[in-house]
Amino acid sequence: MKQLTTPRMDQCIGCQSCALACARLVHKRISWQTSGIRIHSSGGLSTGFIANRCLACDPAPCTAVCPTGAFTNRRGGGVIVKANVCIQCGNCIAACPVDAICRDRVGNVYVCIHCGQCVEFCPQNCLEMVEVNGVAEVLP
């Protein structure tokens, strides 16, 4: 079982290709926001970039507050999402300690499912899929 990691974010150039890829390939959206990974600067473009994404908590606090079972714990950390049973209550967003879950204007929620499709769209090799037990430390 692998999870998405962002070990080389200091190489990020802010092209947002990863976010666009996740939205396009995973969530079937054209977006830089409704995706499992979202890139933003840490206080202006002169300060480098941060990737907002699921850190694969195990167990994940977002699953504990989900009233419908739309979010359940994924083996090894992170969540399995059943969008068809989500009632868009937003509890998961409030429960996530690292702001990894976003919602669109009609309330649909988006979170990384650790599929790794974004990795090949990073031109700077910032992202990497790593076996769960091989993750040495969590890097933002």
Next chain:
Amino acid sequence: MIRQEFRVLLFDVTVGRGKIVLLGGRNEVAGGSGLAAMLYAKYGQPTLPASDAVQPLIFAIGPLTGYFPLMSKMVCSFKSNYHNEYTESHAGGRAALALRFADLDALVITGRAKQLSCLCIGANHLEMKEATFLRGMDAESAGKLIRRMFKEGSGHRSIMRIGPAGEGGLAMAAINVDTYRHFGRMGGGAAMGMKNIKGIVIHGDCDFKVPEDKAYRSLYQEIYSKVTSTEMMRKYHNLGTAANLESLNEISSLPWKNLQQTSDPAIASITGGIFADDTLLRNGACSGCPVGCIHIGFIREKIGLDNRYHYHQVAYDYEPIFAAGTMLGITNTFDVLRILEVMEKAGLDAMSAGVALAWATEATERGLITVKETLVPLCFGEAKGYQQAADYLGCGSTDFYRLLGQGTLRAADVYGGSEFACVLGQEMAGYATGELFFAAQTLGFRHSHLDTGAYSYDQKNSDQDINKAVDFLIDDEPGRAFLTSMVGCLFARSVYTEKQLAECLAIVGFADLAGSIPAASENIRRLRWKVRTETGFNPENFSIPKRFYQVKTWKGTIDGTYLDKLKDEYGRRIMALVKEVDTPK
């Protein structure tokens, strides 16, 4: 989202209210450059001055923006106070995707705010805030404060702002886009300043369905691979445009010291490689572009005597380096960045400002002006003087600098020295490649080296066939106008061929436009010229200063007769195009 109509936000800053309109014309003008020209034709007042409050300031993107890699630029069009004619400028950063995800094809700002203000728009919000506390503030500090004024949307918004140069209405004032990109040329900053708008925040906060055609994913992947895995874009990815310094110097086409030379052995200390080795801090990218051509250098300044330092980041490219470097005889890379930083903060177009200061230096050498006008001694190679002078220029500190800020020729009209003013329609671009480039930049639509391939033609052709050369310009223009209507980065023109663009357009749902690219391209080209002509363009408005006739390139000294004939013929052909156009309403 994909829709045949153009969804346009009209915002009247006089009353602080907006209006959404849906306009037709997709298959005729496509978007971007074509859309901007159509919008000026509809909302502009061609015979009124650029400073009139009714004149629109237009921002437009294209049908492929956000849908494919490198479709990441935005067109800004307005009536320029530089020459009082319609013009365009292009910029990247996050602006294009932000407008796309605000679900707009264009933003048209009219009127004049009662007080200095900032505008914030998004897919479901529209807000104008008074911002008089930003008056006179440099573009960098203003960006920081605007981020605090409008807290939402980090990472998914664009912040465009002006510095003192724009507030002061200087014709060489730029609009800073997301710190490292600019609508630089022709006074876009002044157009924004005249609206009393210090900053515009575009929040891209909505999303769209992926195109239904399943082939979209594979086409995206194919283009992404082309731009990241092949050599096609490596130049821009590696040294960036700064690689041109050495190669243009090698072929005697790099302007030095107000174009008194086109080559100098001192290039050895100011090549793209030296910039990368010594000053390059990191790279950046426009949103949606994996190439990442933005090169950001650093300067480190010591505070006092102890080991206390602060540092600054300054983006560099070939043309800013030419303007603040070789044109001023500056051959220390860090000094170039120091001068550029001052221009950046003042909100000056670096190319225009550098060329203007080069003229002022030669005018000083010739005794036409003195330190009484310039306040600091100007001498080729002396960086500190240029740093100070750039600040005086950007802030319009004296009558002399205010005049120079309206254009080098305006100052030369008063003080003399027009024969060595390096102005081809506007302060020259950094390509002293030969006769065709000089003619093309003088009359080109936005006086940009990217309006035509003339700089490339000069480097490959030494014959003097006027019809062949002008045919090249005329035939080359529609394709470029179409790509800037998409609005794709012109660095990607080898990737986005007409065939490739047709495939992209068809797959996202613009089949009709995909099937009529040649006709649309020609229509856009003619429409842009028609709109510009209605604002006063006439080839006879533009002359070529004597300095350009003295230039020596790899082909030898410029042939003045050939240059004049090229300009005459190019002007004649442009006006012939204008007569045939039918402006869509």
